[in-house]
Amino acid sequence: MVRLLKKTPLNEVHRELGARMMDFAGWDLPVWYTSILEEHRTVRSGAGIFDVSDMGRVWITGRKAGGFLDRLFTRPPTRLEIGSAQLCLLCLEDGGILDDLLAYRVETDRFLIVWNAANIEQKLGWLKRWAGSDPDIVIQDESADTVMLAVQGPAISRLRGLKSLSHLPRFGVAQTRIDDVEVLAARTGYTGEDGFEIIGDATNAVRLWESFMKQRVKPCGLGARDSLRLEAGMLLYGQDMDMSTNPFEAGLGWLVELNDGDFIGKSALVEIKRQGVRRKLIGFQMTGQGIARTGYMIVKAGKEVGKVTSGGYSPTLDVSIGFGYVPVELATTGTDIEIMIRSKPVAAQVVSRQFYKRGARNDPKGIQVHTGA
Amino acid sequence: MTPKEYRYTQEHEWICTEFRNKGRVGLADYAQSQLGDIVFLDLPAPGTQVEHGKKMGEVESVKAVSDIFAPVSGRVLEINQTVVDEPGLVNKDPYGAGWLVRLELSKPAELDALMDSEKYDKFVAQLSEEESA
Numbered sequence: 001m002v003r004l005l006k007k008t009p010l011n012e013v014h015r016e017l018g019a020r021m022m023d024f025a026g027w028d029l030p031v032w033y034t035s036i037l038e039e040h041r042t043v044r045s046g047a048g049i050f051d052v053s054d055m056g057r058v059w060i061t062g063r064k065a066g067g068f069l070d071r072l073f074t075r076p077p078t079r080l081e082i083g084s085a086q087l088c089l090l091c092l093e094d095g096g097i098l099d100d101l102l103a104y105r106v107e108t109d110r111f112l113i114v115w116n117a118a119n120i121e122q123k124l125g126w127l128k129r130w131a132g133s134d135p136d137i138v139i140q141d142e143s144a145d146t147v148m149l150a151v152q153g154p155a156i157s158r159l160r161g162l163k164s165l166s167h168l169p170r171f172g173v174a175q176t177r178i179d180d181v182e183v184l185a186a187r188t189g190y191t192g193e194d195g196f197e198i199i200g201d202a203t204n205a206v207r208l209w210e211s212f213m214k215q216r217v218k219p220c221g222l223g224a225r226d227s228l229r230l231e232a233g234m235l236l237y238g239q240d241m242d243m244s245t246n247p248f249e250a251g252l253g254w255l256v257e258l259n260d261g262d263f264i265g266k267s268a269l270v271e272i273k274r275q276g277v278r279r280k281l282i283g284f285q286m287t288g289q290g291i292a293r294t295g296y297m298i299v300k301a302g303k304e305v306g307k308v309t310s311g312g313y314s315p316t317l318d319v320s321i322g323f324g325y326v327p328v329e330l331a332t333t334g335t336d337i338e339i340m341i342r343s344k345p346v347a348a349q350v351v352s353r354q355f356y357k358r359g360a361r362n363d364p365k366g367i368q369v370h371t372g373a
Numbered sequence: 374m375t376p377k378e379y380r381y382t383q384e385h386e387w388i389c390t391e392f393r394n395k396g397r398v399g400l401a402d403y404a405q406s407q408l409g410d411i412v413f414l415d416l417p418a419p420g421t422q423v424e425h426g427k428k429m430g431e432v433e434s435v436k437a438v439s440d441i442f443a444p445v446s447g448r449v450l451e452i453n454q455t456v457v458d459e460p461g462l463v464n465k466d467p468y469g470a471g472w473l474v475r476l477e478l479s480k481p482a483e484l485d486a487l488m489d490s491e492k493y494d495k496f497v498a499q500l501s502e503e504e505s506a
């Protein structure tokens with residue numbers, strides 16, 4: 001039987017623009033419109049727009065909503081001021097990561113969570129299981145009735161509709177109107193650039209999209225979404241972390257608040273932290289020729305020591321970069337490793353995971369790139 | 374679009390021969406459009422013997438990696454160093470500046486088994502149809 005892909009409210013628009021489409025976590029989404037490189041560079045130098053409606057948008061409301069989320073997330077959302085957001089992890093009892101997400105506090109008892117497209121049913125089930133039948137905790141998945149756009153790049157604050165939000169700090173969230181459409185806009189993103197993520201009614205999807213297209217904001221697909229986040233050192237759930245990884249080995253310990261109240265997974269995480277991790281997620285850069293791709297083997301002295309969890313070409317640095325888990329003794333910056341590229345070991349080096357930093361000089365960090373065969 | 378004087382493989386390589394025993398090889402427009410932005414090429418060194426239908430190199434785009442097959446058997450005379458340094462030329466000018474290697478053919482008769490431009494255009498049209506179906 002053919003599996004039907006889910007379509008965002010902008011599916012027709014993407015097709016009319018001639019986008020190349022692909023199946024991403026069950027969604028029919030554009031990989032690129034004209035070129036991944038062009039789209040990537042536009043976001044680094046101008047402004048690009050992404051349809052990120054595949055992300056799940058769930059409202060948690062009610063008198064006990066905040067306390068409920070404090071018990072589920074690795075950082076308490078009740079510490080948030082109204083109109084701000086934070087990154088959090090949702091962990092299982094054993095400390096394994098169920099998802100990474102953004103928690104927004106829109107009003108005292110109204111929280112919005114935005115999480116990944118994968119395993120939505122499982123995650124919703126997890127929330128509902130812990131909420132039980134408490135009438136003071138209302139869980140409402142509004143993903144299907146809304147559209148979500150990410151407008152990203154250094155030029156975005158000059159755009160009509162976003163100019164009025166220039167005061168909004170990073171991770172700030174506000175209700176506003178764009179082209180007379182009521183939206184929720186947050187200064188967040190997944191590209192390493194300044195940007196907004198905008199949620200509106202699905203019925204207004206085309207109008208919102210067009211208001212940015214009219215200002216010549218470039219439509220960007222999943223290809224650039226992936227290369228931008230990789231350069232910026234951001235992890236992708238399902239690849240760089242999953243239920244079998246804990247936050248400390250993923251380098252996400254900063255998202256875990258162990259000195260506050262109790263939450264699911266806390267006791268396991270306290271113990272993991274006490275014992276120390278055996279492996280760590282590293283960033284690496286190829287020094288030999290070739291492109292490291294997701295799933296390739298990482299080797300040291302002829303022995304497999306890990307796998308590339310995300311890998312690809314960095315348009316900004318013009319080298320191949322990636323992430324992967326290796327034993328802690330190999331996780332130090334500057335360590336030489338090799339990546340098996342179609343049964344040939346090719347030289348690479350462990351580097352800081354943040355390959356690209358906004359406003360910094362971004363070139364391969366003094367590493368000599370071998371040229372020639 | 375597809376140059377009339379070239380010959381094509383089902384794997385979307387082309388060959389343009391000079392005097393029937395030498396020829397330039399490249400990737401057809403369909404291949405580059407499917408791969409997207411090409412960022413790396415691994416080509417056989419001059420002197421390498423390549424064999425009809427066998428892998429002779431690799432092409433990597435931002436999104437994917439793909440093998441390059443030899444359209445005919447022969448010896449590599451030279452590689453296009455310009456395209457190695459600037460792989461995006463394959464996207465910009467697949468039938469011209471984006472050529473990959475020049476071969477000396479050891480079995481010129483193999484050319485007869487390749488598609489001419491008319492046949493190849495039909496082949497691609499059919500693929501595109503299947504894709505959109």
